[in-house]
Amino acid sequence: MSREAAATQGPGPLHITALGDREILMTRDFEAPRALVFEAWTRPELLERWLLGPPGWTMPVCEVDLRVGGAYRYLWRKGGTEMGVSGVYREIVVPERIVCTETFDEAWYAGEALCTVELVERGDRTTLRQTVRYESREARDGVLKSPMESGVAASYERLDEVLASSARDRRYS
Numbered sequence: 001m002s003r004e005a006a007a008t009q010g011p012g013p014l015h016i017t018a019l020g021d022r023e024i025l026m027t028r029d030f031e032a033p034r035a036l037v038f039e040a041w042t043r044p045e046l047l048e049r050w051l052l053g054p055p056g057w058t059m060p061v062c063e064v065d066l067r068v069g070g071a072y073r074y075l076w077r078k079g080g081t082e083m084g085v086s087g088v089y090r091e092i093v094v095p096e097r098i099v100c101t102e103t104f105d106e107a108w109y110a111g112e113a114l115c116t117v118e119l120v121e122r123g124d125r126t127t128l129r130q131t132v133r134y135e136s137r138e139a140r141d142g143v144l145k146s147p148m149e150s151g152v153a154a155s156y157e158r159l160d161e162v163l164a165s166s167a168r169d170r171r172y173s
Contacts, residue, residue, distance in 0.1 A: 014153045018144060021137045026130045028156050032163035034121035037128065038095035040162055041117060042066050050158035052076065053151035068092055072100065087115070095119060102132070109142050111135030 012029040019025050030037055040046045044062040052059060053076065061075035061084070068089055075084040084105035091099035102113040111134065118129045134140040 014149070014156055016144075016149055016152075018140065019131070022135070022140050023131055023133045024140060024143065026128075026132075026152060028128050030126050030128060030156075030160065030163055031124065032126055032167060033124065034119045034126045035095040036163055036166055037119050037126045037159075038098075040159060040166070041098060046162055046166070047074070050162045051155050052158065054147070054154050065089075066092060087112075090114075108146070109134060109139040111139060113139075 015025075015027040017025045017027075040050065042064060044064050047064070048059045048062045051062075051074065057076045057078045059074060059076050061073060063071075063073040065071050066089065068091060070089050071086060072089070073084070073086045075082060077083075086103060086105075087101040089098065089100045091097060096119050098115075098117040100115050102115050113135070114133045116131045116133075118131075120127045120129070132140075132143075134143065
């Protein structure tokens, strides 16, 4: 099963594929060097600017202890609604790989997920491959039926803007 969410801007569409019984693979290209994409995934001041899902959400809490065994915590807010997630870093290979757990405060899927982010650099572009392994097929299928796809696509469009802005800032600093 494969689906694609066409981004309205940026270098390419988001591809979402169901793998096996319990995994989702999300793939997206970015016009930025791998080291910059890695920073955007790991620095709170950058995460707060792009990891927001659909329009209208903010991220008042963004904590990152980037080390194996370290934790992260994100809290999103829109109006009176809050959604929080946390996890523990299991593997970090700067600037190419991050493996961490994911558990939502108010679980909308059963159990804990294992997320693997891999960044592959090709010239001045980076391909992001994010694999999420759920505890069951039912949990994975529930996520695929949710509006997750549009939220991820919106976040990645913002990430394009953050990467372009960060690249400009570095060129002139």
